[in-house]
Structures are given as structure tokens and as C-alpha cells.
Amino acid sequence: MKKNKKNQSLKLNRRELLFGSASLGAMAAASNSVFAQEVSSNNLPPNVPEWTGELGDGVDVNPYGMPSQFEENVVRRNVEWLTASSQSSVNFTPIQDLEGIVTPNGLCFERHHGGVSIINPKDYRLMINGLVDREMIFTLDDLKRFPQTNKFYFLECAANGGMEWKGSQLNGCQYTFGMVHNVQYTGVKLSDLILETGLKPKAKWVLAEGSDSSGMTRSIPIEKLLDDCMIAWAMNGEALRSEQGYPARLVVPGWEGNMWVKWLRRLEFGDMPYMTREETSKYTDLLPEGNARMFTWVMDAKSVVTSPSPEKPILNKGVHQLRGLAWSGRGKISRVDVSLDGGKNWKTAKLHEPVLSKSVARFTFPFEWNGEELLIQSRAIDETNYVQPTIQELQKIRGVNSIYHNNSIATWLVNSDGKVDNVRLG
Amino acid sequence: MFDLVKHSILFSFFIFLSSFVNADDRKFNLGKIATKTEIAGWNIDVRPDGMGAPKGSGDAIKGEEVYAEQCAACHGDFGEGVDRWPELVGGEGSLDTHDPVKTTGSYWPYASTMYDYIYRAMPFGVAQSLTHDETYQIVAYLLYMNEIIEEDFVLSEKNIGKIKMPNQKGFLLPDPRPDIANTDGKPCMKNCKVPTKIIGKARDIDVTPEEEKS
Numbered sequence: 001m002k003k004n005k006k007n008q009s010l011k012l013n014r015r016e017l018l019f020g021s022a023s024l025g026a027m028a029a030a031s032n033s034v035f036a037q038e039v040s041s042n043n044l045p046p047n048v049p050e051w052t053g054e055l056g057d058g059v060d061v062n063p064y065g066m067p068s069q070f071e072e073n074v075v076r077r078n079v080e081w082l083t084a085s086s087q088s089s090v091n092f093t094p095i096q097d098l099e100g101i102v103t104p105n106g107l108c109f110e111r112h113h114g115g116v117s118i119i120n121p122k123d124y125r126l127m128i129n130g131l132v133d134r135e136m137i138f139t140l141d142d143l144k145r146f147p148q149t150n151k152f153y154f155l156e157c158a159a160n161g162g163m164e165w166k167g168s169q170l171n172g173c174q175y176t177f178g179m180v181h182n183v184q185y186t187g188v189k190l191s192d193l194i195l196e197t198g199l200k201p202k203a204k205w206v207l208a209e210g211s212d213s214s215g216m217t218r219s220i221p222i223e224k225l226l227d228d229c230m231i232a233w234a235m236n237g238e239a240l241r242s243e244q245g246y247p248a249r250l251v252v253p254g255w256e257g258n259m260w261v262k263w264l265r266r267l268e269f270g271d272m273p274y275m276t277r278e279e280t281s282k283y284t285d286l287l288p289e290g291n292a293r294m295f296t297w298v299m300d301a302k303s304v305v306t307s308p309s310p311e312k313p314i315l316n317k318g319v320h321q322l323r324g325l326a327w328s329g330r331g332k333i334s335r336v337d338v339s340l341d342g343g344k345n346w347k348t349a350k351l352h353e354p355v356l357s358k359s360v361a362r363f364t365f366p367f368e369w370n371g372e373e374l375l376i377q378s379r380a381i382d383e384t385n386y387v388q389p390t391i392q393e394l395q396k397i398r399g400v401n402s403i404y405h406n407n408s409i410a411t412w413l414v415n416s417d418g419k420v421d422n423v424r425l426g
Numbered sequence: 427m428f429d430l431v432k433h434s435i436l437f438s439f440f441i442f443l444s445s446f447v448n449a450d451d452r453k454f455n456l457g458k459i460a461t462k463t464e465i466a467g468w469n470i471d472v473r474p475d476g477m478g479a480p481k482g483s484g485d486a487i488k489g490e491e492v493y494a495e496q497c498a499a500c501h502g503d504f505g506e507g508v509d510r511w512p513e514l515v516g517g518e519g520s521l522d523t524h525d526p527v528k529t530t531g532s533y534w535p536y537a538s539t540m541y542d543y544i545y546r547a548m549p550f551g552v553a554q555s556l557t558h559d560e561t562y563q564i565v566a567y568l569l570y571m572n573e574i575i576e577e578d579f580v581l582s583e584k585n586i587g588k589i590k591m592p593n594q595k596g597f598l599l600p601d602p603r604p605d606i607a608n609t610d611g612k613p614c615m616k617n618c619k620v621p622t623k624i625i626g627k628a629r630d631i632d633v634t635p636e637e638e639k640s
Binding site for chain 2: 077078079080081083084085087088113114127128129134135136137138139142145146167168169170171172175195196198207209213214215217265266268270272274275276277280281284286287288289290291292293294295296297298300310334335337341342343344345346375379381384385386387389390392393394397398401405413421422423424425426
């Protein structure tokens with residue numbers, strides 16, 4: 001936090017020099033998908049649009065299709081001052097621009113600790129060693145010959161919203177909630193894979209290790225591994241993207257994204273946790289007393305209104321469809337409530353099918369806007385009856401320095417001009 | 427009759443074969459047995475009890491040189507951190523303050539983790555290029571700078587699992603969540619008593635990245 005402040009003041013100075021004002025930045029951030037296109041009346045009725053009077057591209061032009069050029073603002077974004085290098089950094093899913101529950105592969109947020117490894121699948125090997133009956137090596141083709149499983153799961157970084165513990169810092173839905181994505185994985189369940197290696201009775205933990213430049217490692221208790229973890233080689237029907245661990249990654253449903261080791265090269269079974277850098281110096285949650293929670297794996301229930309949001313201002317008076325996402329690492333979302341007055345009064349939103357366990361769910365809520373200020377919030381409830389908390393509830397127990405696991409309710413202020421701000425109520 | 431005999435011989439042969447392959451009751455017969463050499467090349471993790479620590483040794487005196495060459499460009503001559511690269515030294519007594527400084531000395535619970543991480547991931551972008559001795563030397567230098575060992579203490583595979591780190595007891599298990607009040611699925615719906623005064627706006631903090639204006 002100390003460093004953040006240092007950067008903030010640097011940034012302010014720079015901007016003051018450039019623009020002579022410190023107020024332009026937030027407006028620009030909110031505008032990114034609003035003013036992208038202008039209307040050409042030549043294309044409107046009763047005129048014949050320009051694209052009607054000419055042939056379009058043939059089937060040989062785009063062997064791998066890309067989004068329309070008019071969607072060029074729908075991209076992952078990063079916050080440069082957050083990290084020292086872009087290879088050990090993070091970017092954010094543009095959830096404010098997405099519909100339904102599936103995150104397109106090219107928009108899934110990235111978090112790397114040593115950049116994106118490029119691996120020829122023929123050179124891929126998975127080693128399994130330690131407390132097993134047989135220490136073994138599998139090729140990618142071997143993995144694909146096991147019984148297959150196909151599942152939708154969300155992956156959320158434990159630091160999603162981590163910048164918001166002390167107050168509202170980043171004026172965007174993407175920057176405050178975008179370290180989450182939701183895709184359908186294809187792969188092999190670990191409970192099937194270990195039928196080949198066998199397990200020694202003393203095996204209680206597994207170390208998952210990546211083959212990237214950071215050699216990412218995390219310890220996972222064996223009960224979780226054998227419950228629902230899988231090694232995936234495909235997402236949303238196609239091979240994993242390189243930035244998501246091609247050719248194979250670990251899937252740890254409902255648990256923090258850091259454990260979903262990408263470019264997975266090794267699983268070592270042991271009788272105690274390995275206490276890796278990632279599960280000691282990072283991904284531990286510092287409390288006000290100076291001690292820290294360790295092994296806080298589950299991602300608690302969370303929801304966010306994706307529109308309206310700082311990037312999605314309200315442009316017209318009248319009827320609108322509020323949209324949002326909700327998810328829980330403990331199972332299915334059972335209900336989402338929406339408030340337009342800062343949490344005083346709540347109404348239940350519509351949950352859209354499918355609502356799957358440990359997957360994001362889509363909710364909508366119709367409302368009418370006539371230029372009044374709104375304080376928009378959403379609140380998720382999951383099948384364990386866990387209710388998404390306010391930031392005050394979390395702060396009371398955990399203080400403001402735990403970085404990880406901020407699943408609190410956010411507030412979007414809709415101003416009378418329709419522009420939307422990330423605000424903190426108190 | 428002849429066919430039957432032939433089939434039964436073939437059948438017995440298959441039974442013999444499959445019992446051979448299934449001698450270790452593998453279900454799918456996929457993958458191959460890993461050799462000791464293959465495992466040794468990849469099995470680089472070091473556990474808190476010292477398991478996995480490779481043969482080697484080093485002290486802070488030698489470590490200072492290696493550190494200056496391999497680490498100081500990002501982490502600073504004294505582990506103070508350059509730009510936004512991590513601080514490695516100091517921070518004692520800061521964990522319960524407004525500005526906690528989490529370093530190997532103030533926060534990391536095990537010295538084994540330092541060895542494991544430095545060998546597997548450092549120097550940044552040149553992973554697994556240090557020798558085992560160099561890695562012990564660097565860890566010894568960091569422990570020395572954090573006033574955990576003496577300058578001439580020889581760190582090795584024999585004692586890395588026995589170093590007592592200052593914050594080893596600073597971690598709480600198990601995870602107490604859910605740690606919030608409302609887990610009955612019935613939150614307030616009407617006239618709820620909640621703070622609704624705006625006390626802060628991200629717009630005013632003004633650290634949100636700007637879009638390029640085309």
C-alpha cells in the first residue's frame with residue numbers, strides 16, 4: 001500500500017503537468033466503450049446501407065474468426081503501476097462487455113509469474129512422483145486417452161478486488177472485478193489419473209508444479225484433489241490458450257486461481273504441505289494483529305453489477321436491464337438481490353439458466369431511470385446460505401491489509417448525467 | 427476340435443500376457459514408469475523439514491558477492507528493493523501497522539522456501555541457472571542481513587530445515603471462514619440500517635488507467 005501511494009502521487013504530478021488538471025483521467029476510463037462509433041445517416045432507413053451494395057469477404061479470408069472491428073474496445077486491460085514487470089503481472093477480463101456465463105478464450109484474464117511459456121505439445125510431459133506406488137510420466141496423448149470430463153468452472157484470483165480494501169481506488173468494473181473468468185474445461189479427473197500410479201496410504205498432500213519460468217508451485221490437500229480436480233487440455237471446446245497453460249493445466253474448482261497451476265509438469269505426493277513461496281509469502285491474509293491466515297483456499301460467494309458500471313454509463317432515460325454475474329466456490333448461487341439505494345432496500349434479481357456449481361451465474365434486473373442518483377449494489381447468496389458481506393463486515397474481522405479474498409458488495413453511484421462511479425459508502 | 431485347442435492356447439496366452447501387464451493393477455495401462463534420473467532432474471522442491479534439499483553449502487560472506495551479481499539489480503544492495511521489485515530485508519514489527527512490510531525476514535515462515543523459490547525461479551528470467559552452492563550462499567546472505575544467522579554460519583542441506591524464522595508462528599490454521607455474521611441465507615430486504623453516505627470515490631483517487639484517445 002505504501003508503494004501504491006508513492007505511485008499515486010507520481011501519477012498525479014505527471015497528469016497535472018500534462019493536462020493542468022487531475023480530473024480528466026476517471027472520465028476517460030468511463031468512456032472507453034461509449035463513444036467508439038458515430039452514426040452515419042446514409043446507412044439508416046430509407047437509405048440503402050453501404051454494405052448492401054458490395055460483396056463482403058469470402059470464406060477463405062478468416063480461417064480463424066475474430067470479433068467485429070467495432071468491438072475493438074472489448075479487450076483485456078492491465079494496470080501498469082501495479083507490478084514491476086509485465087511478465088510477472090496481471091490483466092483483467094472485460095466483464096462489463098460480456099453476456100451469458102461463458103468467457104471467450106481470448107478475453108480470459110491472465111496472471112503470470114514468469115511470462116507465457118510456449119510449449120510444443122510433443123515435448124509435454126507430466127511427471128507424478130513421491131508417495132505413489134509407481135512414479136510415472138504421461139504424454140499429452142496419454143492424458144487424452146483417460147476417461148474424459150467436461151465441466152464449467154469459474155476461476156477467480158484471490159486478489160480480485162484487492163485494491164479496494166481501504167477504499168474505492170479503481171474506477172472500473174473491469175479493474176475491480178475482472179480477475180475472474182468462466183469457461184468449460186475438458187480434461188481428466190485426478191481420481192482417474194491416480195488409478196495408474198496408485199497412492200501410498202501416507203499421501204496427504206500434493207505439490208502441483210508448473211514448467212514456466214517461475215516454476216509455480218502450490219500444495220493441495222489430497223481430499224480436494226481426488227474430489228473434483230482435473231487436468232484440462234481444452235477450454236470452451238478448443239485447446240487451452242498458451243496464456244492459460246497450454247497444453248495442460250490444473251483445475252481446482254471453487255478455489256483460488258493461483259492453485260490452478262498452468263503448464264503443469266509435475267505432481268508430487270507427500271505427507272505434509274510444501275510451504276511454497278506462493279502459499280506463505282503470498283496468498284496468506286494478513287490480519288490487524290499482525291498474524292496471517294494461511295491456506296484460505298475457497299473463494300466465497302460474490303457478485304457484481306456489470307452494467308450499469310463505471311464503463312457502462314446510462315445513456316437514456318427510461319427502461320434498462322441491469323446485468324451482473326454471481327459465483328461461489330462453495331457450490332451453486334441460489335439467489336442474487338439488487339439494491340438501487342445503497343443497500344437500504346433490496347429486490348431479488350432474475351437468475352438465468354444454467355446455474356451450475358462453482359460456475360458464474362448470470363442475473364438481470366429491469367429498472368427505470370429518470371435522471372435520479374442511484375447507489376447500485378448486488379448481493380449473492382449461495383446454496384450454503386452464505387450471504388455476500390459488506391466491506392464493513394469484512395474489515396471488522398480482517399482489517400484492511402489482507403489483500404486477498406475481498407468478496408464484499410461494491411457500490412456504483414449513477415450520477416444525474418448517467419455517468420457511473422465506483423464509490424465507498426460509510 | 428483343433429480350433430478349440432488353438433483358441434484355448436491363444437486364450438491362455440492372452441491371460442498370461444494381461445496378467446503380466448497388470449502385475450501392478452494399473453487400470454488403463456497408460457504412461458510409462460519414470461526413471462530415477464528423470465525424476466532427479468525435475469524433483470527440485472525443498473520442504474520445511476529439509477526434504478529435497480540438495481547437497482551443497484554456503485555462507486553470507488560468499489553470498490554477498492553472488493547476491494551483488496545476481497540479485498542486487500532488482501532487490502537493491504541491501505535487499506531494500508528497486509522500483510517495484512520486492513524488498514527482501516527488514517520490516518520487523520511492521521506487520522500489525524498501517525504499512526506492513528512483508529520480507530523474507532519479517533514474514534516468510536521457512537528458510538526452505540527461500541532456497542526452493544530462489545533456485546526454481548530466480549534470477550528472474552534465468553530460472554534454475556544458479557548452482558546449489560550459490561543458492562545456499564544467497565539464502566545465507568539474506569538470513570544474515572535479516573539478522574537470523576551469523577556472517578560465517580555455513581548453510582547446507584543438513585541445517586536448512588532447522589533454521590527458525592522470526593515469523594514462523596505468525597500463521598493461523600485452519601481457515602476460519604465463513605467468518606461473517608450472516609450465513610442463514612436471510613439478509614435484510616427492507617429499510618435496512620446500512621451506511622449510505624458516500625465517503626470516497628475512485629474518481630478522486632485518480633489512479634485508473636486512461637484509454638488512449640484516438
